[in-house]
Amino acid sequence: MAKIVVDVMLKPEILDPQGQAVGAALPRLGFTFATSVRQGKRFEIEIDGEATQAMLAEVSRAAETLLANPVIENFVVRVEK
Amino acid sequence: MAKIVVDVMLKPEILDPQGQAVGAALPRLGFTFATSVRQGKRFEIEIDGEATQAMLAEVSRAAETLLANPVIENFVVRVEK
Numbered sequence: 078m079a080k081i082v083v084d085v086m087l088k089p090e091i092l093d094p095q096g097q098a099v100g101a102a103l104p105r106l107g108f109t110f111a112t113s114v115r116q117g118k119r120f121e122i123e124i125d126g127e128a129t130q131a132m133l134a135e136v137s138r139a140a141e142t143l144l145a146n147p148v149i150e151n152f153v154v155r156v157e158k
Numbered sequence: 159m160a161k162i163v164v165d166v167m168l169k170p171e172i173l174d175p176q177g178q179a180v181g182a183a184l185p186r187l188g189f190t191f192a193t194s195v196r197q198g199k200r201f202e203i204e205i206d207g208e209a210t211q212a213m214l215a216e217v218s219r220a221a222e223t224l225l226a227n228p229v230i231e232n233f234v235v236r237v238e239k
Contacts, residue, residue, distance in 0.1 A: 099201065110203075110206075110213060110220075113204040114204075117199070117201075117202070118197060118198070119197070121167065121194075122195050123193045123194040125191075142187055143184065143187060
């Protein structure tokens with residue numbers, strides 16, 4: 078059994094109101110470290126067997142189809158140890 | 159400038175309807191690889207200067223306060239290269 082992680086983030090040129098809201102709330106709470114905050118999604122997918130290249134390609138197709146909107150979002154597929 | 163990533167996931171014992179919906183939709187689209195899907199949040203935080211241990215501790219406090227609900231969610235803070 079392997080765990081595959083898909084990170085989905087809005088493309089840099091796309092406005093991210095969720096991230097902006099978090100970025101605006103941090104200083105109100107006394108946290109002044111952030112110059113920029115972006116919020117995205119993280120999917121943890123468990124699969125049977127090994128995370129082969131073919132399996133990762135299949136997960137990428139699923140990410141393109143269902144997990145991310147490729148018009149406005151980028152995604153990264155990786156195996157988590 | 160450094161980029162700090164905070165991954166927030168529901169605790170394993172907490173029901174995750176979003177992840178379940180994705181897990182149920184995948185086979186309908188012909189993707190049969192997943193035995194379990196969990197969905198969470200990913201925050202990308204840009205900071206000025208180096209990601210020191212003190213800075214990471216501060217980000218952890220912010221994650222506890224604002225980014226995650228520690229009653230039902232776990233989070234991981236890490237520096238992204």
